[in-house]
Amino acid sequence: MSMTPQTILIVEDDRETASLIARYLREHSFSVALASDGREMVRYMSHKRVDLIVLDIMLPGEDGLSLCRRLRVNHSTPIVFLTAKSDEVDRILGLEMGADDYLVKPFNPRELLARIKAILRRRATVWATSSGNTTRRLTFEGWLIDFRLRELRDPGGAKIALTSAEFELLQVFCERCGDILSREQLLSMTGRQGGSFERSVDVLVSRLRGKLDRIEGASMIRTVRAGGYIFTPRVDEA
Numbered sequence: 001m002s003m004t005p006q007t008i009l010i011v012e013d014d015r016e017t018a019s020l021i022a023r024y025l026r027e028h029s030f031s032v033a034l035a036s037d038g039r040e041m042v043r044y045m046s047h048k049r050v051d052l053i054v055l056d057i058m059l060p061g062e063d064g065l066s067l068c069r070r071l072r073v074n075h076s077t078p079i080v081f082l083t084a085k086s087d088e089v090d091r092i093l094g095l096e097m098g099a100d101d102y103l104v105k106p107f108n109p110r111e112l113l114a115r116i117k118a119i120l121r122r123r124a125t126v127w128a129t130s131s132g133n134t135t136r137r138l139t140f141e142g143w144l145i146d147f148r149l150r151e152l153r154d155p156g157g158a159k160i161a162l163t164s165a166e167f168e169l170l171q172v173f174c175e176r177c178g179d180i181l182s183r184e185q186l187l188s189m190t191g192r193q194g195g196s197f198e199r200s201v202d203v204l205v206s207r208l209r210g211k212l213d214r215i216e217g218a219s220m221i222r223t224v225r226a227g228g229y230i231f232t233p234r235v236d237e238a
Helices: 015-027 038-045 064-071 088-097 109-131 164-175 183-189 195-212
Strands: 007-011 031-035 052-056 079-083 101-104 137-140 143-146 151-153 221-224 228-231
Touching: 007 015, 007 038, 015 031, 015 109, 031 038, 038 064, 052 064, 052 109, 064 079, 064 088, 079 109, 088 101, 088 195, 101 109, 109 164, 143 164, 164 183, 164 195, 164 228, 183 195, 183 228, 195 221
Parallel strands: 007 031, 007 052, 052 079, 079 101
Antiparallel strands: 137 143, 143 151, 221 228
16 A cells, blocks of 8 residues: 655745755655645645744845744654755754754755755654554643643643653653753754764754743752753653
């Protein structure tokens, strides 16, 4: 039985670059859609399923960073940024906006393909783990995380939007609450590699703190000097 190919949406105003990426991904069994700006992206996503977005930062009209920030209000679809900027500040800013990865132009299509596959593989692994126990839900300090629905709800019952990377990191923290976890361990447990991703752990932790912490100066995720991070709340089965 053939499986439905995963859909990659390429948001890129340079037609030559977009065509090159699209042709290469189609050769590797992906379904590919193209959008030249934010309006076309939103229009496509309003009626079609998208498994991952390849998003150029320098777009006409609304730029990629702004589009990513807006998407993250309601969508957890993985995002890979493309940019001509190689400055680390720009890379970190992209991660802070909610991107899952970041690739600097010019790039080898094989590297983009490898990163797309790695992100989708991590996502599939999380889904498989979650579906292994369809009733699995955990609570901590009034919060509820539902692995089947991939949802996080605050003590008042409101749904809190998480990116796929944030959800995976929170899952690790909940499963290893009370343990000191180094950046290397967190990278390994979330299926990421070192190098350029090492700083992304700090960015993800900062984003999670911004969504979890309601009392200034009291964080659920504590930094351990020269050690890493520790998730301090008690976690129980719901």
